[in-house]
Amino acid sequence: MPMRIEELNEQYNRYTNKNKNRDITSLSQSTNRNLIMNKKKSKKLIKNKKLKKQKNNSNSQTNLKTIITITVIICLLILSGLSIIILYFIKRRKQDEEQDLINEPKKSNIDSIISTINDETSENSLSSKEKTKSANVQSNFLDDDM
Structure with missing residues (x-):
């Protein structure tokens, strides 16, 4: 039972097509896996980045809140002082x-x-000149009387 050449060609083509398909499917499966893994990793990275940003934002918000409260307290102390x-x-x-x-x-x-x-x-006290004048006047009166 010899096969015809055409049949042999067909079988060969089928076989090569199957192998190609297998290779393609195996490649596609591996790439799909890689893509899925990469997507998962990127999602995790994105989540981690978001968490870090949220933590940083919350830290900066708490820092701002504390700074604002401290400045308000200082202002109140200054005003009261x-x-x-x-x-x-x-x-x-x-x-x-x-x-x-x-x-x-x-x-x-x-x-x-x-x-x-x-x-x-000032009325009672006289200057020294006035006193000497008055003493001289009094002595003159006394001399005249004698």
């Missing part, structure tokens, strides 16, 4: 004004007493 200083100066000014009001009548009384004493002493 300034208000206390302003109130102190206002209170001190009032005390100075009250002290001035108390001291003014005393000063005016003392000034009036001093001025009256000065007036009296």
Whole structure:
């Protein structure tokens, strides 16, 4: 039973086609596996990157929150300190004004007493020239009487 050449060619073609198909399928399967693995890896990498970004974002957000709270606290402390200083100066000014009001009548009384004493002493006391003149005048009167 010899085969014809045509049949042999067909069988050969079938066999080579099967092998090609097998090679192609095996290649396609391996590439599919590789692609699937690569996709999984890339998905994992993307997830990891997203997680890192979220962590960094959350860290930066918490850092911003703490910075903002600290600055608000510092501002409040500064404002309260300034208000206390302003109130102190206002209170001190009032005390100075009250002290001035108390001291003014005393000063005016003392000034009036001093001025009256000065007036009296100036009227009562004569200069040395006036004293010698008055002594000479008195001695002249005494000499005339004798």
